[in-house]
Amino acid sequence: MVTIKEYIAPKTIEEAYELLIARKNNLILGGCGFIKIGSRNINTAIDLCNLSLDYIVENEEEILIGADTTLRQLEINNIIKNHCGGAISQGVSYIVGVQFRNMARVGASVFSRYGFSDLLPSLLVLDAKVRLYKGGVMDLKDFLEKKYEKDILLEVILPKKDGIAVYDCLRKSSGDLPIINGAMFKGNNCEYVIAIGSRPQRAKLAEKSMEALEYGASIDKVADMVVDELHFGTNMRGSREYREEMCKVLIKRMHDKVGGYHDR
Ligand SMILES: Cc1cc2nc3c(=O)[nH]c(=O)nc-3n(C[C@H](O)[C@H](O)[C@H](O)COP(=O)(O)OP(=O)(O)OC[C@H]3O[C@@H](n4cnc5c(N)ncnc54)[C@H](O)[C@@H]3O)c2cc1C
Numbered sequence: 001m002v003t004i005k006e007y008i009a010p011k012t013i014e015e016a017y018e019l020l021i022a023r024k025n026n027l028i029l030g031g032c033g034f035i036k037i038g039s040r041n042i043n044t045a046i047d048l049c050n051l052s053l054d055y056i057v058e059n060e061e062e063i064l065i066g067a068d069t070t071l072r073q074l075e076i077n078n079i080i081k082n083h084c085g086g087a088i089s090q091g092v093s094y095i096v097g098v099q100f101r102n103m104a105r106v107g108a109s110v111f112s113r114y115g116f117s118d119l120l121p122s123l124l125v126l127d128a129k130v131r132l133y134k135g136g137v138m139d140l141k142d143f144l145e146k147k148y149e150k151d152i153l154l155e156v157i158l159p160k161k162d163g164i165a166v167y168d169c170l171r172k173s174s175g176d177l178p179i180i181n182g183a184m185f186k187g188n189n190c191e192y193v194i195a196i197g198s199r200p201q202r203a204k205l206a207e208k209s210m211e212a213l214e215y216g217a218s219i220d221k222v223a224d225m226v227v228d229e230l231h232f233g234t235n236m237r238g239s240r241e242y243r244e245e246m247c248k249v250l251i252k253r254m255h256d257k258v259g260g261y262h263d264r
Contacts, residue, residue, distance in 0.1 A: 002036055009047040013152065017133050019046050021150055028152060030108025031070065033100060053107070053154060056080060063158040067107025071095055071119070074106060083158065085258075087122040087165035087183050094118050096175055111153040113144055113202050120144070120203040121183035122167045124195035129157040144202055163187035166257040168250050169198070172237070179238040180246050184254035190214065194254075196226060196247055200235045219255045223248035 010016040020026055026044040029035065035042075053068035056077045063079055071092045074080050081089045095101055095118050109119050110130060120140070128140040133152040135143075140156075169181035178198040185193040192210045197203030209225040217225070232243045 001039055002042065003040075004042045004045045006044045007047065008044055009050045011050055013051055013133055013154065016046050016048060016051065017152055019044055020152065028108075030105035031103035033104045034108065034112065048107070048152070058160075061160055063160070065106055065156040065158070067105060067111075067153050067155060069106045070102055071104045071106065071109065072098060072101035074119075075101060084126060084161055084185065085164040085166060087126070087167045087185075088119070091118045091122045091167035091169075091181075091183065094169060094171070094174070094178070106156060107153040110140070110156060111151075115200045115202045116177040116181075116198045117203060118167070118169065118178060118181060121181055121195040121197045122165060123156065123158075124203055124205055125165050125183040125185040125193040126161060127159050127193075129159075131155045131157060141205055144204070161185070161187065163191075164258050165193075166254050168254050168257070170246050170250065177237065180243050180250060182247070182250050182254060184251070184258055184260075186258035186260060192260075194226065194251065196230055196250070198237075199230060199232045199243060199247075200237065201231065201233065204230055206230055213255075213260075219252055219260060222255075223251040226251055 023043050025042055027042055029045050029047045048068050053066035055066040056079055057064050058079050075089045075092050123140055129137050130140055130143050131137050131154045133154055135151050163186050165183055165185040167183045169178040171178045181198045182196040192213045194206045194210045195203045206226045206229050208229050209222050212225055213222045227244045227247055232240045234240045
C-alpha cells in the first residue's frame with residue numbers, strides 16, 4: 001500500500017525541486033502507474049501538473065517533449081509519428097493498453113531508466129537529450145550511464161534528423177514486458193545507429209557494431225558483433241542464450257525494415 005502524508009502541486013519548478021530534496025521520502029508524481037504497484041510511505045508527493053510541462057512542440061532544429069506528456073500523446077501526436085518514420089510512437093504502442101498509456105508520463109518513464117523500456121531504444125537511436133532541472137541538458141546515452149541522483153526531468157529534446165528509424169521487440173504476449181527490444185536508425189547517408197534494450201539491462205548503443213555496418217560489414221556479421229559487444233543476462237522472461245539468439249533476429253529484421261537490404 002502507498003501512503004501519502006502531504007500532496008503539493010507547486011507553482012514553480014524551483015519550489016518543486018526544493019520540496020524534492022527536502023526529505024528522503026519526498027517524491028515527484030508522474031501518472032503513478034509504477035508508484036502505486038509498490039508499497040511505500042511518501043512524505044510529500046509533488047505533482048508537476050501546474051508547471052505546463054505537457055507539450056510536444058517543434059522548431060527548425062528540435063522537437064521538445066515536456067515531462068508531463070503522456071505516452072499516449074507520444075503515440076498519436078503527428079509530430080512524433082512523422083519523425084524519422086515514427087519509431088517512438090511505434091515503441092510506446094506496445095506498452096500495456098491505451099488507458100494505461102493515457103496515464104503514464106514521459107518524464108517518469110525516461111527518468112526511471114527501466115531496463116524493459118519500450119521508449120528508450122528509439123530515443124537513443126534518435127540522439128535524444130534530456131533536460132534536468134539540476135543536471136541541465138545532457139545526451140540521453142550519458143544520462144543512462146549516470147549514477148542515480150534526485151532531480152526533475154523537465155523535457156526530452158529530439159534533434160531533427162534525416163533518415164528512418166524502426167523499433168522492434170519480442171514479447172511472450174501483448175501487454176507483457178519485452179524479452180528483448182531495440183531500435184535502428186538509418187540516415188540518408190547510410191549511417192546507422194543501433195540500440196538494444198531489455199537485455200534485461202537498460203537500452204544501450206552498440207557503437208562498434210553500428211560503425212562496422214556503416215563501413216560495409218554484412219548484417220550477419222554485425223548481428224554477431226552486437227551480441228559480443230553488449231552484455232546479455234537471464235531473468236524470468238528469458239535466458240542470456242535465448243536473448244543473444246533473439247537479438248540477432250531483431251537486428252536483421254530491423255535492418256530489413258530500414259531498407260538496409262539495399263546495401264547488401
Ligand atoms: C504494470 C506495468 C506494466 C508496464 N509495462 C511496460 C512495458 O511493457 N514497457 C515499458 O516501456 N514500460 C512499461 N511500464 C512502465 C510505464 O510505461 C511507465 O514508464 C511507468 O509506469 C512510469 O510512468 P508513470 O507516469 O506511471 O510514473 P510514476 O509511477 O508516477 O513514477 C515513477 C518514478 O518516476 C519518478 N518521476 C516521475 N516524474 C518524474 C520527473 N519528471 N522527473 C524525475 N522523476 C520523476 C517518480 O518519483 C517515481 O520514482 C509498465 C508499468 C507498469 C506499472
